[in-house]
Every structure is written in C-alpha cells, then in structure tokens.
Amino acid sequence: xxxxxxxxxxxxxxxxxxxxxxxxxxxxxxxxxxxxxxxxxxxxxxxxxxxxxxxxxxxxxxxxxxxxxxxxxxxxxxxxxxxxxxxxxxxxxxxxxxxxxxxxxxxxxxxxxxxxxxxxxxxxxxxxxxxxxxxxxxxxxxxxxxxxxxxxxxxxxxxxxxxxxxxxxxxxxxxxxxxxxxxxxxxxxxxxxxxxxxxxxxxxxxxxxxxxxxxxxxxxxxxxxxxxxxxxxxxxxxxxxxxxxxxxxxxxxxxxxxxxxxxxxxxxxxxxxxxxxxxxxxxxxxxxxxxxxxxxxxxxxxxxxxxxxxxxxxxxxxxxxxxxxxxxxxxxxxxxxxxxxxxxxxxxxxxxxxxxxxxxxxxxxxxxxxxxxxxxxxxxxxxxxxxxxxxxxxxxxxxxxxxxxxxxxxxxxxxxxxxxxxxxxx
Numbered sequence: 001x002x003x004x005x006x007x008x009x010x011x012x013x014x015x016x017x018x019x020x021x022x023x024x025x026x027x028x029x030x031x032x033x034x035x036x037x038x039x040x041x042x043x044x045x046x047x048x049x050x051x052x053x054x055x056x057x058x059x060x061x062x063x064x065x066x067x068x069x070x071x072x073x074x075x076x077x078x079x080x081x082x083x084x085x086x087x088x089x090x091x092x093x094x095x096x097x098x099x100x101x102x103x104x105x106x107x108x109x110x111x112x113x114x115x116x117x118x119x120x121x122x123x124x125x126x127x128x129x130x131x132x133x134x135x136x137x138x139x140x141x142x143x144x145x146x147x148x149x150x151x152x153x154x155x156x157x158x159x160x161x162x163x164x165x166x167x168x169x170x171x172x173x174x175x176x177x178x179x180x181x182x183x184x185x186x187x188x189x190x191x192x193x194x195x196x197x198x199x200x201x202x203x204x205x206x207x208x209x210x211x212x213x214x215x216x217x218x219x220x221x222x223x224x225x226x227x228x229x230x231x232x233x234x235x236x237x238x239x240x241x242x243x244x245x246x247x248x249x250x251x252x253x254x255x256x257x258x259x260x261x262x263x264x265x266x267x268x269x270x271x272x273x274x275x276x277x278x279x280x281x282x283x284x285x286x287x288x289x290x291x292x293x294x295x296x297x298x299x300x301x302x303x304x305x306x307x308x309x310x311x312x313x314x315x316x317x318x319x320x321x322x323x324x325x326x327x328x329x330x331x332x333x334x335x336x337x338x339x340x341x342x343x344x345x346x347x348x349x350x351x352x353x354x355x356x357x358x359x360x361x362x363x364x365x366x367x368x369x370x371x372x373x374x375x376x377x378x379x380x381x382x383x384x385x386x387x388x389x390x391x392x393x394x395x396x397x398x399x400x401x402x403x404x405x406x407x408x409x410x411x412x413x414x415x416x417x418x419x420x421x422x423x424x425x426x
Contacts, residue, residue: 171199
C-alpha cells in the first residue's frame, strides 16, 4: 500500500515538528537562547565549515525557527526555507543572494507600496536597479528583460488592488531569459495559490500577515523551490563560484536543490543579521495551524462584502477577483479556485475626501496599516501606505485618490456589512 502524502491542514499542524525529545512537550518549545553548546572542537569546526548541520547562534538558526522554516517550505512545495525578521528582510536577502552592483531585476509595478519604495530607493544604494513592468500586459516583462536582468519579481495577488497575476505566463518569460521568478505569496498564502506549482523558483512572504494571522508578531520567510540551476552560465557567482568564507565551497555543487536557501542563510542572514526572534517564530507557528480554516473564512467573507459594496449607491467600483465580471475573475478561477483572498479595493464616488471620511467613521473595522489579521482592517492607501508616491505612481500601483483597501477578517459577515453601511451613511 502506497503511503498517502499528508494533506494541507495536516502539514499546517505537523510539518517540521516532533515532540520535544527531552521533555516530551507536544507544542514546539520556544528556544529562547542566543547560542548552543558544541559537542567538542571537531563538532564546532564542522558546523562553522558547513560540513554538518546544527545550531551555532540564533542569528543564523534556531530550533523553533527551524520548525517554522520547514513547515512553510512544506506548505509551498519547496525544498527549504529561511525565516527572517520581516517580509522586507526576506526580500532583501533574496536579492542580496542574486545581485551584484549594476545588476537589474524586473518587477511588476502593482506591488505593496513598501516594496515599491524598497526597490526604487533603498536598493539603489547597493547598485541594484529595478525595471518596472505591467502585470496586465505580459509582453512588458519580456520587453523589460536585458542582459543585466538577474530576476523577475511579482505578487501572486497584488497589494492593494487584489488582482491575480498570471504566474505561468511570467514564469515562461523568466525561463526564456534564464533568470529565476520570485513570487511574493503573502496575500494568497499557499492555501489559495502555490506559486512553485506554476513555475516560481523562489517564494517570499510577510509572515506578519495571513500566515501568522493574528496581528501580534512580525516576520518574513523565503522558500527555495529547488528548481533553478544556479551554476548555469556563471550568472550567479554567489552560488556557483568558490566561497572564500568557507574554504572554497561551491554552494550549488555542495547543496544542490536547496543551495539558494543555504546561501541566503550563511552569506546573507549571517552577515546582515535580520533574524526573527524565536518567540515570534513560535507565535507564527501557532497561527499557521489554523491557516486553512482562517483563509477560507477570510475569502468567503470578502466575497460577501464585495458583493454588497458593488450594489451600494456611494460606491463607484469594486475590484475583487472573486466577483463574476471582474477583469481578474478568470485568473482567479485558474490559480485560486478556493477563493480570491481577503484583500481588495473599491472606489468612492466622493474621491479622496470621501475615502478619508470613511476610514474615520468605521467602528468594527480597524483603521491601520496591515493586512491578514483575524480582525477586519481598512485603510486609504493614497494618504498612508502609498503617500510617498506621486499621483501617477499611485494610480499605476492601484492606489489612486478614491481607493479604499479592505482586509476582511473572520468576524460575522453581517456585522462587517453593517459597519460599512453606517460609515458610508455617515
């Protein structure tokens, strides 16, 4: 009899975890320690030389964090994960592993506003240059690729607009260009979309959002799909060339299909230091245990709220891929058949001023800069998350002056609709 592979909810609870061998504790313990004792001098030397796996220092790795990394990698269908202090840190380490000064990467222009700022400004200090493409015009990605291109970056579900990206089409372009496709899967989570199944080579998350799910801890993660040959063409010397820090080891040759995750850990996390705390890793692990239940309720509630808003006289438009007739509905049916997620936008006929008034009048929805909480959240991006952009950039990013973004929680949908109704009437 063939052993049955575990289902999604089973992996969400059990992947990476075993009862504690010393105490028998069933929940993963919080290993709140900075460092770990070596067996002897030879053991220490083998760990520092990458000749054995084990714990050295919590900045580089920690047993609590290791369970989190293995669990998310299993849910995404990857070979290895690396948890970080935030989603931004995960993105930074991914690009730090891939790029040299003067290199370029292509990114979808419909992204979280913080990612747009990171790419446009912070990355330029390292000599990394972004070239923007339009996820609604797939050909624009091909046209943006040059000999300097080292990666393509997209979101599976775009923040803030909630549009579904055609991952397979862009993965085809990345393969032709000989570069990895990086997909931010924060809004979808692997419950709704698994980008690796559609051609992604690297997946990143803000663990702060739906994976943690409770608005109580910040973290990020990158997942190595194990699908890219980093030694091809010598374009990724960090992975293919001898590393002087480790006595000439070639990471691709030594670690094979999880070489990228190893490189990000031992060359990025080790030296740059954006480590997640074991306590945050513990909280996020607890959140992941109920991921399937929560994300399904998020999606069901979001669809109900979007349907109600689409009939309200104060609303000019609603962008939610779960609605028939939405421009992304067919892509949602292909990539996210269980639901189109919890985050979407709508426009008020009163424009900017009406958006500011709405977020000031809600009572059950919380006005704050986050998504993915069990609680329902609302924000006016033009005056907050995307305020650093000019008007043209805001519109291109899906955050024009009339736009309001909702992250619909898991409360009773009737209460959410009633709160929006009173706020709109006010």
